Amino acid sequence: MNEVLEAYHLKPSAYSLKPIGTGLIHRTYVLANGFGEEAYILQELNTDVFTRPDDIAHNLHILERYRLEHHPDYLLPIPLPTVNGEAMAKINGRSYRLTSYVQGSEAYDRCDTPEQAYEAAKQFGRFTANFDGLETAMLRYTIPGFHNLALRWEQFMQALSEGNQARRREALGLVQYIQEHYRIVEGFEKVRRDPAFRMRVTHHDTKISNVLFNDAGKGICVIDLDTVMPGYFISDVGDMMRTYLSPANEEEKDFAQVDVRPEFYRAIREGYLEEMGSHLNAVEKDHFFYAGEFLIYMQALRFLTDYLNDDKYYGRAYEDHNFVRAGNQVALLESYKSLGVALTQAGSQV
Helix, strand or coil, X not given: CHHHHHHCCCCHHHCEEXXXXXXXXXXXXXXXXXXXXXXXXXEECCCCXXXXXXXXXXXXXXXXXXXXXXXXXXCCCCCECCCCCCCCEEECCEEEEEXXXXXXXXXXXXXXXXXXXXXXXXXXXXXXXXXXXXXXXXXXCCCCCCCCHHHHHHHHXXXXXXXXXXXXXXXXXXXXXXXXXXXXXXXXXXXXXXXXXXXXXXXXXXXXXXXXXXXXXXXEXXXXXXXXXXXXXXXXXXXXXXXXXXXXXXXXXXXHHCCCCHHHHHHXXXXXXXXXXXXXXXXXXXXXXXXXXHHHHHHHHHHHHHHHCCCCCCCCCCCCHHHHHHHHHHHXXXXXXXXXXXXXHCCCCC
16 A cells, blocks of 8 residues: 555555445545545555456546536546556556545435435436536446346346256246346337437446535535446436335345335435436436336346356355345335336326
């Protein structure tokens, strides 16, 4: 770490280093100065997941250049250059980056109130709205195929034929459920073919921990921009639905705890459309509810695929971990579908 800090012209003895966050991808640390004040965020990039870290740096450079020209007052935490002017420090085959700490900010690991859901949705909506004029072809795909549901379906079908057949038999109920809901894949294919759906600058990882809040509970900005790529708005809205609506996360084994909170749905819709309402067209707005189906289903599909492939991607903490995760997301999708029925019967917007 001394070499890393020196690459940013920081004196190692002047800072203390402490791990923070619950992220599963990168290793993240906060650097405090001699007065105990947070000064920087340091990350070691996981290059097993992001195999081309220079593509991340490229995208951030494009975003920052556009921001300075069009929205100079918009806060976008971008990593600092090294003393050599490089986007990250590469030491002993590893990649590191340093970002200034946003003073007076805090992040939440879970979404506990509709107000938090509203503020987060507003921040992610503002992010995409502020880059609405940026040509998405300028951005690189840091994880190719990340939210391509058609690709995820192909991977699932391959796992059915080539994966662990004993596990396939054990997961028969989940396999049948996924197959019975193929209409969601067909819905994605229609989105891709419909010119009404615009490719936009999309965050792709809109969990609550990727928003910074002030001490009054108001959103400040979005962070963790590694997955910023061209995409459809359903990716960002869907990921908020998947991770904000239920009080239980994807690790919950008691599926009775996996339930959708309608007031959180309304908060997400209100916050996102407050910023993006004038940017989305009528066809896109008609697919707001579908966004949740799309992302929840895709995550169930990915967990089940990994289970059939003997846990090669997500790993496991116990034998049937990804089987349980897949069942959890199926329970979430069922609750979400019930919400859609209730909203339709009540004459509410979906």
